[in-house]
Every structure is written in structure tokens, then in C-alpha cells.
Amino acid sequence: MSWRTLNLGEVAHIVGRGTGVRSPRGEYPLDPSLREDADNLVLLCADQHDEIDASEGLDLFTVEWLRRAKQEHEDRILHVTGLGPDRATTVLRMVGPVHGREVELSQQTAAAAVVARDRYPLFLESYTRHGIEIDLRGVPGESPFARSMAPQTAVAARDYYGVAGRLIDNVVERQLQPGVASDAVRHVSVFGFARLPLLVHLGSQLDDTVPTDIYQRHREDESWVWRDGDGPTVEFTTLVDQDVPSGGEAVLVVNVSGTIGMREVPVAQAGLRRWEIRPVGVPTGPDIMRDRGCLERFTAELRGFFAGLEVDAKTLARLHVLPAVPMSAAIALGRVHHPQVHPQLVVYERLAGSYVATLTVGGAGAGAGTAALGSSGRGV
Structure with missing residues (x-):
């Protein structure tokens, strides 16, 4: 807000600097000569520093908890920064209602699934910087035709699929295809939740010459992360x-x-x-x-x-x-x-x-x- 460079981070000790009772976690058996080492330090915002050192929270922010949090964060940063340009992928998300039901498929959800596949997501292919999005939730007519009688179903479905199909074509033609043609899109990660015929139609619009990963939503935990090796091999x-x-x-x-x-x-x-x-x-x-x-x-x-x-x-x-x-x-x-x-x-x-x-x-x-x-x- 100030457009000034300010130092807002504080170096905090996991095991306190001192060994007395007034030093947070200071009684932990760590040699005093090791307490200034990087392994015993974390970079926090000032409010977080106060929170982990408050006496009321020491039973929550234990040495073991802080070390684990530090290690998990360092592992994640090491993983993400270790991904080279060849591991970039353009994310395409399509979400529509199925029998009136929708699912959460945010940018963060897609990114987590992509990173788990040792890739990093690009969300820069649209003006909104949210990646390539096909939002079918505003297309009218999905829920009524699912409940209607047969003669009315044909008319309602024709209208719904016609509008939804044209929306898919429009996004692919205006966003994905120019990126492929300009070599800005070299790999695609596809996330889709919609009625099956529309997913088949989306697949038919994807360029078979561009490497593509397709992701699946798992019902048991609503995750999109592939569970490689979890379960029997299915042929x-x-x-x-x-x-x-x-x-x-x-x-x-x-x-x-x-x-x-x-x-x-x-x-x-x-x-x-x-x-x-x-x-x-x-x-x-x-x-x-x-x-x-x-x-x-x-x-x-x-x-x-x-x-x-x-x-x-x-x-x-x-x-x-x-x-x-x-x-x-x-x-x-x-x-x-x-x-x-x-x-x-x-x-x-x-x-x-x-x-x-x-x-x-x-x-x-x-x-x-x-x-x-x-x-x-x-x-x-």
C-alpha cells in the first residue's frame, strides 16, 4: 500500500535462544551452540512470531510441530523451484452442472493436482489470468430436461447441448488454439466436470499433436490428484x-x-x-x-x-x-x-x-x- 520496501519478516527460533523458562521451548534438549543455526530458525510474519511464542499456545506449537511445518514448506519450495520450463503446463478447466449438481474446481485445486504430477501450472492464457476456463454453469436448461418426460426431453436437450457445445468451441478457438499455434502452449492439463456428451465433445476439440494430461475427480475424497499405484491394475x-x-x-x-x-x-x-x-x-x-x-x-x-x-x-x-x-x-x-x-x-x-x-x-x-x-x- 505504501509502495515502499519494508522488512516485515522476523527470524524466529524453534527451540528458544535461551535455556530458561522464559525462552519459548528453551528447555528442549538442544545444545546452545546450535540454536542460531538455520535448522533451528524459521522466517515468520511478526504476528505469527508472537503467536507461536505465546505461553498459551506452546502446547500446540511444539518443537516437533514447528520442525515438521518447516520441513514440509522447504520440501514444497524445493520441488516447485526445481521444475524447469519443460515441465510447464497450460491448465484447461471445464465445469458444468450434472443433474443440477456442481463441484469445486478452483485454480488452487487444479494447481495442486498438476504439481503432484511434477509439473507447474500456467494460468496466463486468458485475460483474467485464471487459465483457460469453460464455465457451463450459466447455460440454462440442464436441470429441467433431466427431469422432463421423453417428448420434451429431446427439445430441451437440443437447446442445452447446442448452447454448451458452442461455448466450448468458442473458448477453444479463441484461447487454446492461438496458444498452440504460437507455440505458447506446449502441454495441456485438462480438468472436466460436466455431462458426458459435453466431455466427449471437449475431447474432440483438443489437438492430438499437443501432449495432454487428463485428470479425474475422485468421489471418495473429492480430490483431482491421481493415485498412481493405489489399487489393482485394471485392463x-x-x-x-x-x-x-x-x-x-x-x-x-x-x-x-x-x-x-x-x-x-x-x-x-x-x-x-x-x-x-x-x-x-x-x-x-x-x-x-x-x-x-x-x-x-x-x-x-x-x-x-x-x-x-x-x-x-x-x-x-x-x-x-x-x-x-x-x-x-x-x-x-x-x-x-x-x-x-x-x-x-x-x-x-x-x-x-x-x-x-x-x-x-x-x-x-x-x-x-x-x-x-x-x-x-x-x-x-
């Missing part, structure tokens, strides 16, 4: 659930965070050739995507599946996708899909008790969050 497989000639259309059911029964496939697509991707040897579940390796193996399975389509299903023009996946997997699905090589994706969502086509990815009519709703349930 994925692709099964041919229904092998019948079906011309230019087919169905892909992705059962990871939950299970979509084959009887839930819309009637209009029930007779099509059908594949299922699911975990091997473990049940589906909402917290199955615990570590980054699990997402990598799921992504590899997706790449293998689409590569197989290029060989065995070249005539396939449209793939109806029913996803029961974690949000990070939905982003990965959109990113793996190549709009010029792979068939158009028609992404479904469970609305009003049945699966309804919501939007398309790739192919004619896609882009700008185009809704893919028709009276027959087929993408249009």
Missing part, C-alpha cells in the same frame, strides 16, 4: 456383443464406471452390429479410474478399437456410443476419435429413463455442439 477389452451385418451403422457400449444392459440399447439401434468395451476381471464402478495408468490403458484400448474399424469396418459411417464411463474417460474418448478417419460418433445419454442421442462428433452435421436428436433416436 480393458473389446468384445463383439452382436456380430451381424448392419451396413453403415453400429453400436459401441462402453461399460467402465457402470453397466449399460444390452436391453437398454434404443430399439432403433438394437439390430445393429454391437461392440462392448469393459474392464477385465474386475467389476465396473464409479472409482475404477483411480490412477493415471488405468486411463492410459483405457485410451490404448480405444485406439486399438478405432484402428480395427479402419481395417474391418471401412464402410461404417456412424457409430452410436452409449457411455458409462468416468469423466476423464469421456474426454479421452473424444480425443482418440479422428473426425476425418473414423465414423461419426452419435453420443447418447440416459434421460427420462432411456438412452437418447444428444450430439454428434465428427462427420456431417457435427461441430458447434450440434445436437443429434431425431424421432427415431438416430443421429441426424
Whole structure:
């Protein structure tokens, strides 16, 4: 406030300078010759210095507590300052309501998850200096169409997904793509909480040539930090659930965070050739995507599946996708899909008790969050 350089820090002793009772923590068995060493000193604001030395708080601010706090702070600073320019990442956050529910995804939350991956976050790519943000919370219509009856659901969903999709496209085109083109964005960290079709759409807008880390929100503690090595290794497989000639259309059911029964496939697509991707040897579940390796193996399975389509299903023009996946997997699905090589994706969502086509990815009519709703349930 004064625009003057002032010395506001004070050097405080962990074990007091003296050995008498009036020296805070001075009775601790530390040689007096070591009490002025850096290991026994901490830099504090004046008010904090008074607080840790007050007699009423000595039972809280013990030698052990202060040493631990000092060590944790030094370790964090050493870690952050040790990250070179090649470990920088541009953070992209997308938040929207799901059945009217929202989550906390602040700049600090994203930064903590990124630093845990030995990277440091860049939040300088927008005028607000908050990073690249896609805020879908102001898009009207999310909650009502989730509760409406089927005929009204199609209209409400078309409006919601159309507006939300265009908002995603606008942010990517105006903020992310110029940064990639100018080489200012060399790595991207993606955090997304929204309805699954919109996450697939976001993934489809991410440049596959830029290294990208996708993060997952964990329900048990609401953290976004990957738990590498915590839990069993999960592999994925692709099964041919229904092998019948079906011309230019087919169905892909992705059962990871939950299970979509084959009887839930819309009637209009029930007779099509059908594949299922699911975990091997473990049940589906909402917290199955615990570590980054699990997402990598799921992504590899997706790449293998689409590569197989290029060989065995070249005539396939449209793939109806029913996803029961974690949000990070939905982003990965959109990113793996190549709009010029792979068939158009028609992404479904469970609305009003049945699966309804919501939007398309790739192919004619896609882009700008185009809704893919028709009276027959087929993408249009």
C-alpha cells in the first residue's frame, strides 16, 4: 500500500535462544551452540512470531510441530523451484452442472493436482489470468430436461447441448488454439466436470499433436490428484456383443464406471452390429479410474478399437456410443476419435429413463455442439 520496501519478516527460533523458562521451548534438549543455526530458525510474519511464542499456545506449537511445518514448506519450495520450463503446463478447466449438481474446481485445486504430477501450472492464457476456463454453469436448461418426460426431453436437450457445445468451441478457438499455434502452449492439463456428451465433445476439440494430461475427480475424497499405484491394475477389452451385418451403422457400449444392459440399447439401434468395451476381471464402478495408468490403458484400448474399424469396418459411417464411463474417460474418448478417419460418433445419454442421442462428433452435421436428436433416436 505504501509502495515502499519494508522488512516485515522476523527470524524466529524453534527451540528458544535461551535455556530458561522464559525462552519459548528453551528447555528442549538442544545444545546452545546450535540454536542460531538455520535448522533451528524459521522466517515468520511478526504476528505469527508472537503467536507461536505465546505461553498459551506452546502446547500446540511444539518443537516437533514447528520442525515438521518447516520441513514440509522447504520440501514444497524445493520441488516447485526445481521444475524447469519443460515441465510447464497450460491448465484447461471445464465445469458444468450434472443433474443440477456442481463441484469445486478452483485454480488452487487444479494447481495442486498438476504439481503432484511434477509439473507447474500456467494460468496466463486468458485475460483474467485464471487459465483457460469453460464455465457451463450459466447455460440454462440442464436441470429441467433431466427431469422432463421423453417428448420434451429431446427439445430441451437440443437447446442445452447446442448452447454448451458452442461455448466450448468458442473458448477453444479463441484461447487454446492461438496458444498452440504460437507455440505458447506446449502441454495441456485438462480438468472436466460436466455431462458426458459435453466431455466427449471437449475431447474432440483438443489437438492430438499437443501432449495432454487428463485428470479425474475422485468421489471418495473429492480430490483431482491421481493415485498412481493405489489399487489393482485394471485392463480393458473389446468384445463383439452382436456380430451381424448392419451396413453403415453400429453400436459401441462402453461399460467402465457402470453397466449399460444390452436391453437398454434404443430399439432403433438394437439390430445393429454391437461392440462392448469393459474392464477385465474386475467389476465396473464409479472409482475404477483411480490412477493415471488405468486411463492410459483405457485410451490404448480405444485406439486399438478405432484402428480395427479402419481395417474391418471401412464402410461404417456412424457409430452410436452409449457411455458409462468416468469423466476423464469421456474426454479421452473424444480425443482418440479422428473426425476425418473414423465414423461419426452419435453420443447418447440416459434421460427420462432411456438412452437418447444428444450430439454428434465428427462427420456431417457435427461441430458447434450440434445436437443429434431425431424421432427415431438416430443421429441426424
